[in-house]
Amino acid sequence: xxxxxxxxxxxxxxxxxxxxxxxxxxxxxxxxxxxxxxxxxxxxxxxxxxxxxxxxxxxxxxxxxxxxxxxxxxxxxxxxxxxxxxxxxxxxxxxxxxxxxxxxxxxxxxxxxxxxxxxxxxxxxxxxxxxxxxxxxxxxxxxxxxxxxxxxxxxxxxxxxxxxxxxxxxxxxxxxxxxxxxxxxxxxxx
Amino acid sequence: xxxxxxxxxxxxxxxxxxxxxxxxxxxxxxxxxxxxxxxxxxxxxxxxxxxxxxxxxxxxxxxxxxxxxxxxxxxxxxxxxxxxxxxxxxxxxxxxxxxxxxxxxxxxxxxxxxxxxxxxxxxxxxxxxxxxxxxxxxxxxxxxxxxxxxxxxxxxxxxxxxxxxxxxxxxxxxxxxxxxxxxxxxxxxx
Amino acid sequence: xxxxxxxxxxxxxxxxxxxxxxxxxxxxxxxxxxxxxxxxxxxxxxxxxxxxxxxxxxxxxxxxxxxxxxxxxxxxxxxxxxxxxxxxxxxxxxxxxxxxxxxxxxxxxxxxxxxxxxxxxxxxxxxxxxxxxxxxxxxxxxxxxxxxxxxxxxxxxxxxxxxxxxxxxxxxxxxxxxxxxxxxxxxxxx
Amino acid sequence: xxxxxxxxxxxxxxxxxxxxxxxxxxxxxxxxxxxxxxxxxxxxxxxxxxxxxxxxxxxxxxxxxxxxxxxxxxxxxxxxxxxxxxxxxxxxxxxxxxxxxxxxxxxxxxxxxxxxxxxxxxxxxxxxxxxxxxxxxxxxxxxxxxxxxxxxxxxxxxxxxxxxxxxxxxxxxxxxxxxxxxxxxxxxxx
DNA sequence: AATGAATGAGTCTTCATTCAT
DNA sequence: CATGAATGAAGACTCATTCAT
Numbered sequence: 001x002x003x004x005x006x007x008x009x010x011x012x013x014x015x016x017x018x019x020x021x022x023x024x025x026x027x028x029x030x031x032x033x034x035x036x037x038x039x040x041x042x043x044x045x046x047x048x049x050x051x052x053x054x055x056x057x058x059x060x061x062x063x064x065x066x067x068x069x070x071x072x073x074x075x076x077x078x079x080x081x082x083x084x085x086x087x088x089x090x091x092x093x094x095x096x097x098x099x100x101x102x103x104x105x106x107x108x109x110x111x112x113x114x115x116x117x118x119x120x121x122x123x124x125x126x127x128x129x130x131x132x133x134x135x136x137x138x139x140x141x142x143x144x145x146x147x148x149x150x151x152x153x154x155x156x157x158x159x160x161x162x163x164x165x166x167x168x169x170x171x172x173x174x175x176x177x178x179x180x181x182x183x184x185x186x187x188x189x190x
Numbered sequence: 191x192x193x194x195x196x197x198x199x200x201x202x203x204x205x206x207x208x209x210x211x212x213x214x215x216x217x218x219x220x221x222x223x224x225x226x227x228x229x230x231x232x233x234x235x236x237x238x239x240x241x242x243x244x245x246x247x248x249x250x251x252x253x254x255x256x257x258x259x260x261x262x263x264x265x266x267x268x269x270x271x272x273x274x275x276x277x278x279x280x281x282x283x284x285x286x287x288x289x290x291x292x293x294x295x296x297x298x299x300x301x302x303x304x305x306x307x308x309x310x311x312x313x314x315x316x317x318x319x320x321x322x323x324x325x326x327x328x329x330x331x332x333x334x335x336x337x338x339x340x341x342x343x344x345x346x347x348x349x350x351x352x353x354x355x356x357x358x359x360x361x362x363x364x365x366x367x368x369x370x371x372x373x374x375x376x377x378x379x380x
Numbered sequence: 381x382x383x384x385x386x387x388x389x390x391x392x393x394x395x396x397x398x399x400x401x402x403x404x405x406x407x408x409x410x411x412x413x414x415x416x417x418x419x420x421x422x423x424x425x426x427x428x429x430x431x432x433x434x435x436x437x438x439x440x441x442x443x444x445x446x447x448x449x450x451x452x453x454x455x456x457x458x459x460x461x462x463x464x465x466x467x468x469x470x471x472x473x474x475x476x477x478x479x480x481x482x483x484x485x486x487x488x489x490x491x492x493x494x495x496x497x498x499x500x501x502x503x504x505x506x507x508x509x510x511x512x513x514x515x516x517x518x519x520x521x522x523x524x525x526x527x528x529x530x531x532x533x534x535x536x537x538x539x540x541x542x543x544x545x546x547x548x549x550x551x552x553x554x555x556x557x558x559x560x561x562x563x564x565x566x567x568x569x570x
Numbered sequence: 571x572x573x574x575x576x577x578x579x580x581x582x583x584x585x586x587x588x589x590x591x592x593x594x595x596x597x598x599x600x601x602x603x604x605x606x607x608x609x610x611x612x613x614x615x616x617x618x619x620x621x622x623x624x625x626x627x628x629x630x631x632x633x634x635x636x637x638x639x640x641x642x643x644x645x646x647x648x649x650x651x652x653x654x655x656x657x658x659x660x661x662x663x664x665x666x667x668x669x670x671x672x673x674x675x676x677x678x679x680x681x682x683x684x685x686x687x688x689x690x691x692x693x694x695x696x697x698x699x700x701x702x703x704x705x706x707x708x709x710x711x712x713x714x715x716x717x718x719x720x721x722x723x724x725x726x727x728x729x730x731x732x733x734x735x736x737x738x739x740x741x742x743x744x745x746x747x748x749x750x751x752x753x754x755x756x757x758x759x760x
Numbered sequence: 761a762a763t764g765a766a767t768g769a770g771t772c773t774t775c776a777t778t779c780a781t
Numbered sequence: 782c783a784t785g786a787a788t789g790a791a792g793a794c795t796c797a798t799t800c801a802t
Contacts, residue, residue: 015762031310033223037797049763052798059797109318111309115362119301120221120310128299128368135366161363161372162379169359172305173351176325178318182351189352205787227772239775239788248773395783411690413603417776429779429784438776489698491689495742499681500601500690508679508748515746541743542759545752549739552685553731556705558698562735569732585766607793619767619795628794 016054018044023066027117028110032063063117064130070113071134075141077102082145091145092163093187099167100174100183108178112171139164162190206244208234213256217307218300222253253307254320260303261324265331267292272335281335282353283377289357290364290373298368302361329354352380396434398424403446407497408490412443443497444510450493451514455521457482462525471525472543473567479547480554480563488558492551519544542570586624588614593636597687598680602633633687634700640683641704645711647672652715661715662733663757669737670744670753678748682741709734732760 022044026035037059041048055061077098085091110116118131139160146156166186174182212234216225227249231238245251267288275281293300300306308321329350336346356376364372402424406415417439421428435441457478465471490496498511519540526536546566554562592614596605607629611618625631647668655661673680680686688701709730716726736756744752 031221031223033221034310036795038795047763048765049800050761053762109309111305112362115301115365116310119299119365120224120306132366135363165359165363165372165376165379166355167359168362169355169357172302172358172362173325173355175305175309176322182355186355189355226770228770237788238790240786242773243785243787411601411603413601414690416774418774427784428786430782432777433783489689491685492742495681495745496690499679499745500604500686512746515743541752545736545739545743545756545759547739548742549735549737552682552738552742553705553735555685555689556702562731566735569735606791608791617767618769620765622794623764623766 015044015046015050019046019051019054019062020065020069022046023062024070024113024117027063027066028070028113029107029116031111031116032059032118032121060122060124060127063121063127067114067117067130067134070117071137074113074138078138078141078145082142082148085145088146088149088151088159089187089190091149092190095163096167096170096183096186099171100180103171103174103180103183108180109175111175112168135164159190166190205234205236205240209236209241209244209252210255210259212236213252214260214303214307217253217256218260218303219297219306221301221306222249222308222311250312250314250317253311253317257304257307257320257324260307261327264303264328268328268331268335272332272338278336278339278341278349279377279380281339282380285353286357286360286373286376289361290370293361293364293370293373298370299365301365302358325354349380356380395424395426395430399426399431399434399442400445400449402426403442404450404493404497407443407446408450408493409487409496411491411496412439412498412501440502440504440507443501443507447494447497447510447514450497451517454493454518458518458521458525462522462528465525468526468529468531468539469567469570471529472570475543476547476550476563476566479551480560483551483554483560483563488560489555491555492548515544539570546570585614585616585620589616589621589624589632590635590639592616593632594640594683594687597633597636598640598683599677599686601681601686602629602688602691630692630694630697633691633697637684637687637700637704640687641707644683644708648708648711648715652712652718655715658716658719658721658729659757659760661719662760665733666737666740666753666756669741670750673741673744673750673753678750679745681745682738705734729760736760 019040022040023035026040026043037051040062041051051062052058055065078095081095081098082088082091085094114131114134118127118134121127139157142160142163143156146159147153151159166189167183170182170186174180209230212230213225216230216233227241230252231241241252242248245255268285271285271288272278272281275284304321304324308317308324311317329347332350332353333346336349337343341349356379357373360372360376364370399420402420403415406420406423417431420442421431431442432438435445458475461475461478462468462471465474494511494514498507498514501507519537522540522543523536526539527533531539546569547563550562550566554560589610592610593605596610596613607621610632611621621632622628625635648665651665651668652658652661655664684701684704688697688704691697709727712730712733713726716729717723721729736759737753740752740756744750
């Protein structure tokens with residue numbers, strides 16, 4: 001990658017970005033099929049025709065990009081949580097607390113941005129594959145932190161899966177109850 | 191007339207029932223907004239006008255009924271799992287295995303019938319309330335089994351929530367991987 | 381007509397009557413096509429199936445009956461207005477004032493019950509014929525009063541038509557302005 | 571480019587215009603609720619999606635536009651009638667004759683395009699306001715001609731209202747009788 | 761690179777009517 | 782006589798997408 005590319009890559013392409021952010025937010029809230037392109041375009045303040053300029057394959061393309069973007073954000077949260085942590089379990093605790101805050105900042109009802117966007121979409125095999133890929137990225141990130149704290153390869157894997165399951169399940173219960181404390185209580189179950 | 195017939199004869203409205211079953215199945219697979227009424231009616235082999243005869247408020251009404259029906263089914267699975275179990279943890283294990291089978295019998299991709307139906311629907315407050323109510327029913331059922339096995343009130347509550355979270359999160363990971371063994375492995379995490 | 385029939389005819393058949401009254405009122409307000417049978421039945425507090433019991437030909441039948449009923453009411457207003465009048469023009473004045481009151485009692489927006497019911501209905505020839513017939517009845521009634529006050533046959537006819545036109549046109553202007561005084565001012569134009 | 575072209579070129583949107591014309595014609599004949607959008611679209615030879623492109627608020631929007639368009643046409647007829655007239659009453663006579671012709675050219679059954687479109691529509695306050703506005707425009711146009719012929723302000727107003735009432739009432743009687751001569755006889759009543 | 765007009769298959773819902781009881 | 786369950790055609794409207802510019 002040349003430095004030109006880097007500069008270019010840093011250059012904000014606001015329309016495309018706004019499209020992705022809006023998509024991520026709306027899909028997370030109402031699901032893939034629950035969001036019309038009109039709503040989306042209006043929310044992103046993007047002109048009608050521009051969607052197909054940036055995403056030639058339309059809505060599915062945008063959904064993939066939105067899920068990826070949301071996943072990147074989550075990976076960053078994971079990284080930050082474990083960054084200064086003295087142990088895996090304290091990193092995990094920080095992560096759950098950060099997610100609790102996130103839960104409160106959104107509508108206390110939004111779903112996991114990946115599953116809401118990709119699980120109920122057109123029963124496209126690509127959607128499933130991509131969701132699996134993104135989840136795998138999350139699991140790998142967490143596993144790496146466990147390894148870093150001295151866990152065995154097998155144990156690290158288990159720990160990452162366990163945390164994944166608790167967070168996904170906890171989020172679901174938090175939604176049903178509109179109560180972010182469910183998230184804060186998760187570390188006790190590890 | 192046998193007592194079985196009597197029970198069955200109470201309300202044999204097959205059209206309404208077919209509607210509910212089809213709705214539960216399709217919503218679980220593709221989400222509330224992912225299912226068109228045309229698909230639904232065709233799947234249930236019900237004539238177009240029937241829906242609004244049985245569910246005057248249309249799709250939302252039907253979704254509520256479908257979620258309730260699905261929830262009832264799940265409660266039955268819970269009851270069966272704990273029925274002959276010698277301990278809470280063995281009942282929980284049986285439940286996870288039964289759910290793994292269920293996962294394989296469906297598309298290995300379907301979501302939780304309650305959240306898929308009610309969480310991404312029209313951001314109706316009633317939907318949220320009903321989802322909460324159904325989940326509370328599940329939690330209460332499991333808590334009662336824990337109490338039956340001698341757990342304290344507080345402990346029983348915790349156990350039911352823990353199991354709920356594991357099952358919901360595990361199901362999510364199972365979907366992503368199309369692998370029901372995730373469900374079978376859950377009891378180890380209790 | 382036997383006395384038995386008379387007794388029988390006086391016996392209130394409430395469902396059918398309520399149906400007719402509701403139809404007259406709703407059609408007058410929203411027009412033939414603007415009123416659904418569901419609204420109608422609900423307004424008349426009549427059970428679903430009873431419409432076709434009393435009016436085998438359904439909505440058109442009911443519309444005809446409603447227009448006739450409304451017309452009968454108007455004829456009665458005409459008769460009352462001219463009953464004690466010392467001259468044709470004073471009778472006409474009373475009539476206009478009575479209609480102004482009627483206008484205020486309804487929504488200040490309702491149309492002529494006959495035209496609202498029959499003019500925009502299905503382009504049924506019968507509807508047109510019936511409307512013509514009802515209007516002819518009104519004109520004849522007014523003409524008779526003119527004759528009674530000594531007008532020539534030709535003059536009486538003209539007077540009735542003139543009054544008809546003023547009332548119909550005045551009503552229209554009154555609707556546009558939501559102002560019943562338009563009606564009260566009509567006699568000055570005779 | 572001639573000035574004519576310029577005027578025409580300002581907004582040559584033929585689809586939108588066809589939609590408006592068809593709407594005006596069909597609403598006039600069968601009333602707002604009597605016209606389905608399918609009929610309308612077919613009559614205008616416009617594709618289904620076009621309507622909501624040109625009239626984002628759908629049928630009510632289109633009805634407003636159609637009533638305005640029809641009203642503009644009627645104002646033109648008024649202007650033409652009074653244009654070369656030597657007196658108000660001769661202008662009025664010409665107008666009545668022109669309307670009689672119009673009556674014969676349409677179905678001898680059509681209603682006033684404004685009231686048929688706006689009076690029985692959804693009991694929207696906007697509809698009422700717009701109808702009032704359009705009628706006020708007609709009355710003002712006629713009043714101006716009366717003023718031009720030397721009538722006092724008050725007299726001109728009265729004359730315009732009187733003519734309005736006769737035309738509206740006369741049209742109604744003409745419809746009932748399918749006889750345009752009612753219109754031709756109106757000037758005698760001024 | 762970017763856009764808004766245009767499109768027809770699709771959405772959910774209501775309609776007037778029939779029918780068995 | 783009276784009724785409410787049942788029905789499919791039609792209702793208004795939105796959808797994701799294409800296209801010419």
